[in-house]
Amino acid sequence: MIRSGEIPDEPDLFDALYVFDTFIEPTSAHIQQLRFAVLCDLILKSSGNVSESAFKNASYEDWDFYNILKSKEEKQKDKKKSEIEAFKKFMGGK
Structure with a gap:
């Protein structure tokens, strides 16, 4: 029944x-x-003032200021990768 x-x-x-x-x-x-x-x-890629290497390496993930675009698994992989790189740098490797 529809009311008024x-x-x-x-x-x-x-x-x-x-x-x-x-x-x-x-x-x-x-x-x-x-x-x-x-x-x-x-905007970055349409600019004429960007070097070729910056153009190739640019990604929308570079603009993720709140760190919400990546999934939990991707964040864990990135953290593990950065820890390994930091350890290698600490040990004097490349």
Whole structure:
């Protein structure tokens, strides 16, 4: 039964809002950071003042200031790799 002032699509609207609040909104920081990182990467690569090596080595991950674009596994791999490199440097290796 539709009450006065209601529209027939309100239950669908509330379902859509539930989905948005539950699944989409919590990841909005991730989406905004990804958008910002890709935009900065595009601006850098479209600039004429970038060396060839910087152009090849540039990635959107360079612009991940909040460190939220990588998964937990990728972060662990990077940490382990940097620890190994630091140990090699400490021991005098390359």
